[in-house]
Amino acid sequence: MIATKGAAETLSRDAVIERALALADAEGLDAVTIRRLGQEFGVTPMALYWHVKNKEELLDAMGDRIFAAVELDYASTALWDEQLRAVVRALVQAMRAHPTCVELAYRRIFGSAEGQRLAEHTLGLLRRAGFTVRQTADIASHALQTAVMLVSAEPGAEPGFNEDERNENLAVKRAGLMALPADVFPYIREAADELLHCDDMADYYEFGIDMFVAGARATLADTA
Amino acid sequence: MIATKGAAETLSRDAVIERALALADAEGLDAVTIRRLGQEFGVTPMALYWHVKNKEELLDAMGDRIFAAVELDYASTALWDEQLRAVVRALVQAMRAHPTCVELAYRRIFGSAEGQRLAEHTLGLLRRAGFTVRQTADIASHALQTAVMLVSAEPGAEPGFNEDERNENLAVKRAGLMALPADVFPYIREAADELLHCDDMADYYEFGIDMFVAGARATLADTA
DNA sequence: ACCTGAACACCGTTCAAGT
């Protein structure tokens, strides 16, 4: 049972979605079950079906919430590559709030209102930059996928563990890599720490986003 | 029940893993359950536990299989960017054989023998190209993630559906996009076909890989 | 060495019934 903040919440569609997100954050997406959510609200599992059609619809709604939190200056007049960078930054920022749920968001771009708005904006800025329709579709998809992959690959932060357990987990992985023979795997051993850990998350994300935008810029240069 | 090719296979660790991959290809990863695999072999679910420790170990073994199929010229003397391209190409090729299982492979790089070999190779070529250890770790991770995202985002090819159902599915999605108001969503409507479908898969993958490598190249140029 | 039967603690979901 997740820490109940304040009084026992009353059941409602919004409350269910919010609790589901909190549960995913705390214990992983697998912990989000209809029966468990019933427990959280002190109610029969079947009670949830009044507020939510079924589990799939609940997961979709969770994905929509993530897009709804995207904050982007749609009126920006910056150059196209700066605008593309801003799109990925905004996606990453929204997804980091619920890292275990990125895959849910991924499939809801065209299904959610905010996702549609974001997609339209991104496709537009790419088309006006001079990309073909085909390139535009691919790059826009890659932008979303890049955000998904950066967040879901974020080293550490596995749910369902406290900090001690996470450190223990990391130490085990590190030991596993360092146990490899030094003559055959010098590079893995050299990079072990950097592969498993990252002490500046801001740098991690900026580096990933920079590389993506640089790739897009190079593609445009090659085409023109 | 998946089409039983030839006689009823005898139970063995290898047979279980292979059947699990075939099942995932045909009906998705969710269809892979211990009980279902028991059915496939005409055997009690518990019989599988003799050949496989538990479900997690089975999933890990499936991931290892994917890496084991990676074909790469480890002795290549090409320039670093061409070698990096070859790494992603090889990963994509191996993963396309079992597209629903890419996430299983993803977490097995450092756990499987072939994954370790591939990681060492990739880290080495990046280090010798002049990247820092931090950059090397990030770019190598991105290489794997790029392959994962290209394959898992491959338009169409959702399992558990025959071709008619997939076309129907596509038509529904297309109709959904074309139903958006033309004045607010001109770019989504323009790109609808390209967003949902791709008639040249080779181009799709080459474009994605090119963009990734171009990003890495630009990063090195900026650093130097 | 390899497989089975029974059992346990879980899932999502339906449907009639209660208030």
Next chain:
DNA sequence: ACCTGAACACCGTTCAAGT
């Protein structure tokens, strides 16, 4: 309008028992 009870068809896994 909103919730419950009972039931169904699923999961993964353990453990003693069979051959």
